[in-house]
Amino acid sequence: MKVGLNATCLNDRPSGAKQRFLGIYKELVKRMPDTEFVVYEPLDCRVGSWFDGAPNVVARHTPIPSEGRSKKLIAGFQYWRSALAHEKFDLFEGFHLPLVVAPTGRTLLLLHDIRGINSEYGLLSRAAFKLVLSRSIRAADLVVTVSESMREEILSIYHGVPIAVIYNGFDAHGFDGITESNMLAFRQKFFLPHEFLLAVGHFEGRKNYLCLINALALLRDRGCPCSLLIIGNDSGERDAIEKRVEYLNLSSHVQILSGLSDTEVRCAYKLCSLFVFPSSYEGFGIPILEAMAAGCPMVLSDIPVFREITQSQGVYFPYADSEALADSIEHVLGSTDESSRMIHYGRQRVDDFNFHTLAAQVESLYKG
Numbered sequence: 001m002k003v004g005l006n007a008t009c010l011n012d013r014p015s016g017a018k019q020r021f022l023g024i025y026k027e028l029v030k031r032m033p034d035t036e037f038v039v040y041e042p043l044d045c046r047v048g049s050w051f052d053g054a055p056n057v058v059a060r061h062t063p064i065p066s067e068g069r070s071k072k073l074i075a076g077f078q079y080w081r082s083a084l085a086h087e088k089f090d091l092f093e094g095f096h097l098p099l100v101v102a103p104t105g106r107t108l109l110l111l112h113d114i115r116g117i118n119s120e121y122g123l124l125s126r127a128a129f130k131l132v133l134s135r136s137i138r139a140a141d142l143v144v145t146v147s148e149s150m151r152e153e154i155l156s157i158y159h160g161v162p163i164a165v166i167y168n169g170f171d172a173h174g175f176d177g178i179t180e181s182n183m184l185a186f187r188q189k190f191f192l193p194h195e196f197l198l199a200v201g202h203f204e205g206r207k208n209y210l211c212l213i214n215a216l217a218l219l220r221d222r223g224c225p226c227s228l229l230i231i232g233n234d235s236g237e238r239d240a241i242e243k244r245v246e247y248l249n250l251s252s253h254v255q256i257l258s259g260l261s262d263t264e265v266r267c268a269y270k271l272c273s274l275f276v277f278p279s280s281y282e283g284f285g286i287p288i289l290e291a292m293a294a295g296c297p298m299v300l301s302d303i304p305v306f307r308e309i310t311q312s313q314g315v316y317f318p319y320a321d322s323e324a325l326a327d328s329i330e331h332v333l334g335s336t337d338e339s340s341r342m343i344h345y346g347r348q349r350v351d352d353f354n355f356h357t358l359a360a361q362v363e364s365l366y367k368g
Contacts, residue, residue: 001035002105003366004089008076009096011045011066013233015202016168016286017095017112020146022050023169027359029054032366038087042066043075076100091366093144097129099136108365109140113150113283114157120205137161144365146284149305164365169355170289178266186267190257196227197329198272198296200265200287201279204235208278208301210244214322215329217248224330228254228276231268269294274332274339277301280319285309289353292346297339299328313345 005025010018029037029051037057041047044066048059060083064075080100084092092102094109101107115121116129137143137154143163145151151163186192197216201207209230219226230241238256245254260268269275275291275298288309291298300306301319315332317324332338 001032001090001366002038002088003035004038004040004084004087004092004102006040006092006094006096006100007047008040008042008062008064008072009066010047011042016284019170019286020168021095023171023355024166024359024362026051027355028362029057031359031363032056035366038089040083073098097136098132099139101139106141107139108142108144109136110144111150111154111283112146113281114154115206115281115283117157118281134158142365147305147308149308150283152304166358166361166365167353168284168286168289169353169358170286170293170350171355172289172293172350174262175266175270175293178263178270182263183267183271186264187271190255192229192255192271193227195273196229196271197274197276198268199228199230199276199278200232200268200290201277202232202235203237203241205237206279206281207232207237208280208319209237209241211319211322211325212276212278213241213244213248213250213254215325216250216253218323218326219330220250220253222326222330225253226329226333229268229272230254230256231258231260231265233258266290266294269296272296274299274329276325276329277306278319278325279303282306289350292350295343295347297332297342298346299325299332310345311349313349314342
C-alpha cells in the first residue's frame with residue numbers, strides 16, 4: 001500500500017493540527033510497516049524529520065509555504081499536477097483546504113472545523129471559504145473530522161456526505177516528567193503568584209479572552225480578586241486583550257506569555273488553581289485534555305464539543321456571559337468537592353484519547 005500525506009500546512013509553530021499529526025501519524029507508520037508513506041512537506045519546515053528516520057517514510061520537499069493563502073495557492077497550482085502525475089497512490093490524505101486530489105486511489109480530507117463560514121468573518125471571506133469548502137468536500141471520497149459535534153455541524157450544511165470521526169489525541173505521560181524543581185523554576189522565572197487561573201490558546205477572537213478579562217474585573221469588584229495567566233501566540237487579538245486589561249486596571253492581575261517550551265506550559269497547568277477555556281467556537285479542544293492530564297479543575301464555555309469531550313462532567317457557562325463566567329469561577333474555587341470530582345474524572349477520561357487507539361482507527365479507515 002502507498003499513502004500520500006499532504007502536510008504542507010504544518011510547521012514548527014505549536015498547534016492542535018501539528019499535535020494531532022505528530023501523535024497519530026508517528027504511531028500509524030509503526031503500525032503499518034509494509035506501507036510506504038510519502039509526506040509532502042512545506043517549503044519552511046522539514047516535516048519528514050518528525051518521523052525519526054522511519055524506513056517506510058519518504059519526504060518530498062515542496063515549494064509551498066506553510067502559511068499565506070495566496071502564496072500557497074500559487075505555489076500549489078504550479079506544483080501539484082506535475083508532482084502527482086507519476087505517483088500511484090492507493091490513498092492520499094489532505095489536512096487543509098483546498099483539497100488536493102491525487103489521480104489514483106481514494107482521497108481523504110481532514111477537517112478540524114469550518115469556522116470560516118461564521119459571521120465573525122467578512123462577507124467576501126465567508127463566501128470564498130464556503131466555495132472552497134464545498135468543492136473540497138465534493139471531491140473527497142471521505143471526510144474525516146475531529147468530533148461528533150463537528151460531524152453534525154458539517155452534515156447540517158452538506159447532507160449525506162460520508163464522514164468519519166477520529167478524535168484528536170494526547171500523550172498524558174508527557175506530564176509524568178514534570179518535577180517540583182521544574183515548577184519552582186517556572187514560578188520564579190515569571191514571578192507567578194501562589195494561586196492563579198490559566199487559559200491556553202492563540203490570541204484570536206473565537207478564544208473569547210475579552211469575556212474572561214471582563215469576568216476577572218467582576219470578581220475583583222465582588223471582593224474576590226484572581227490572578228490570570230494566558231499562554232498563547234498572537235493571531236491578531238493580543239493588542240485588544242492588552243488594551244482591555246489596561247482599561248479595566250487589571251495589569252497587576254493578568255500576565256500574558258508567548259513562546260514557552262512544552263515543559264513550561266506543562267508546569268503552568270500543574271501549578272494553576274483552575275483552568276478556564278472560554279471559547280465561542282472550537283472543532284475540538286486539546287487544552288481540555290492537557291488540563292485533565294495535569295489534574296486541573298475546569299470551567300468551560302457551554303459549547304457542544306466541550307460537552308462531548310467532557311461527557312457533561314464539567315462546569316459550564318454561556319460563552320457570551322461574563323457574569324456567568326465569574327459565577328462559575330467563584331463556585332469552583334470555593335468548592336473542594338467540585339474540584340476533586342472534576343480532577344478524578346479528568347484523569348480517567350484522558351486515557352480515551354491515547355494516540356495508539358486513534359492510530360488504530362485511522363488504520364481501519366485506510367484499509368476499509
